Amino acid sequence: MTTDFTEKNRQAFDKKAATYKSGFEKVVETLVNVVQEQRSWVSDTWVDTEAGKGKEIKALEYACGPGYISLALAPFVNRVVGMDISDNMLEEFKKHVREAGRSETMIGVKADLVSESSPAEVSGPEYFNFDLVFVSMALHHFEFPEKAMINLGKRLKKGGVMMIIDMIPEDHHGHEHEHARHQMGDMVDTISKHGFSLEEMRTMYENAGVGIGFEYKVLESPLVFTKDGKTFEKTIFIARGQK
Ligand SMILES: C[S@@+](CC[C@H](N)C(=O)[O-])C[C@H]1O[C@@H](n2cnc3c(N)ncnc32)[C@H](O)[C@@H]1O
Numbered sequence: 325m326t327t328d329f330t331e332k333n334r335q336a337f338d339k340k341a342a343t344y345k346s347g348f349e350k351v352v353e354t355l356v357n358v359v360q361e362q363r364s365w366v367s368d369t370w371v372d373t374e375a376g377k378g379k380e381i382k383a384l385e386y387a388c389g390p391g392y393i394s395l396a397l398a399p400f401v402n403r404v405v406g407m408d409i410s411d412n413m414l415e416e417f418k419k420h421v422r423e424a425g426r427s428e429t430m431i432g433v434k435a436d437l438v439s440e441s442s443p444a445e446v447s448g449p450e451y452f453n454f455d456l457v458f459v460s461m462a463l464h465h466f467e468f469p470e471k472a473m474i475n476l477g478k479r480l481k482k483g484g485v486m487m488i489i490d491m492i493p494e495d496h497h498g499h500e501h502e503h504a505r506h507q508m509g510d511m512v513d514t515i516s517k518h519g520f521s522l523e524e525m526r527t528m529y530e531n532a533g534v535g536i537g538f539e540y541k542v543l544e545s546p547l548v549f550t551k552d553g554k555t556f557e558k559t560i561f562i563a564r565g566q567k
Contacts, residue, residue, distance in 0.1 A: 326409070327439050329467040333514045334409045337389070341412035344390050350548045355460055356396040358489065358543060358562060363400060365539075366564045367485040369455055370400040384454045386437060386476055387462030391417035395424055397458075405451060406432040437475040438466045452479050458487040461547075461560075467516050470528050477532035480567045486534045488563045492542055493519035507556045508549070520561070529565040538565035 368375040381401040388406030417432040435446040496503040500518040529535045546557040
């Protein structure tokens, strides 16, 4: 059963889908650069690497939104599945996939792996055995991030890699939520946790059975958000670990 918190996220992102890029233009650009620059650090298995040669490499982006990050990695894998809870985001995902001429190898599907362990929509074999599972700028929107990582870990093949990109915690003396409301308005109500530390991520990776070779690094370029003519920055990390 999808929870109230997840439902709040679905409604908020349904509304945002069509105008996602306005205000997030720089954010998207930075994230695309990050995944393309860091992919060799994340995994050695890509269509253009020795380890990936001759393999059918499958990737899953959970909480894929409009698909910009999936599309940035699509040239380096054979198949991408995007999952999200927002129908409108999935419409955007599919539109961008079509525009990029990648409809043969990329699909978008609605599923909630945060509150449900095995939703019927994604129970088929095409939704398992991934080489790469990734979540970009969405873990902080999940009511149960630990559970989500456990459910996602089950979808990886042995040796497969989980990549997470999210915010580092900032110290606002217990007033993180108020601080964030000031910056991002009502969207703050879709956030369950304001950033994840190295130790928190290590524990979550280990509990999800994807702790082999765990690494976490803070990235130099922050994400620059624009809202109502004002800008604010968020420092992000990238983490990886294997099953
Ligand atoms: C900030 S966007 C990030 C989109 C994309 N990953 C990116 O980096 O551009 C967050 C996405 O998470 C999705 N989302 C929020 N809660 C979710 C949940 N419980 N399960 C799946 N997707 C969720 C939203 O619908 C939205 O598309």
